[in-house]
Amino acid sequence: MKIPATPERPVVDKAFLLELGLEREQGDGCRQVFVDDFIAGLPRRMDRLRLALSTADPAGALDAARALKVASQMVGAERLAGLMLDLEEELRGPAYEAETIRLPKLAVAFHAPVNRCAMRTIDHLNGQYIGALG
Template identity: 45%
Template sequence: MSTSDDAPRPLVDQSVLDRLRDELEEEEGYSRVFVGNFIEYLPQRLGRLRLSLTTGDLDGSMDAVLSLKTSSQMVGAERLAGLALELENEIRAEARHADMAVALPRLAATYLRPITQCSRQTMHRLQAQCCPGARR
């Protein structure tokens, strides 16, 4: 795993959350529901990613990593989105040259732990910044 620049991405980009609040008319509390849904479904997204990588399922892996990346970007989870992007790029590169039954489990061994750790940190930060009453 390598990053494209030296500066680490922020765990959560507050400007994205602020923009989300503005766009969803915060007086109705929609942004808290939106972020709460992200937090609630994050374990399922991680589970789908883990299962598809460890079983060598290329289509499932791409679907799962794209879901994780996109949903993370939508709530400003920049570091998690960055890890998902790195994994997406690795999957695409491996798909051209490697046996996926071997390559995807190898990528799982490399990426799942940092993605899982980052997702926990992200959930805690989002709960603190946006959803004080959110579950988990």
């Protein structure tokens, strides 16, 4: 099982954060709407993933991982997208155990890293680090 860790990826793409900061200054909120929608939907997406993994639903888990990956990519959340890419690879890989055993193990392995990453992503997207980028 691949250890879910992509520390080389930034939590959020710096260029995205800089553009978001500029957009806020100029009063154009389109990108901010994406960010707000992403943050609002993140708990639901994570619950969907957790449920699919813990109930050994491989199709549901893959669908939930893809949805979270794509949503993360749309807001520049590179590390979270990378974790979901790692999970997708695990889900597509050869199954050496029954799905009823393998998927709950993946739920355990990915739960803490994904939750930590999601919280850091929210902090970054809420602008706590925009000033530190310069």
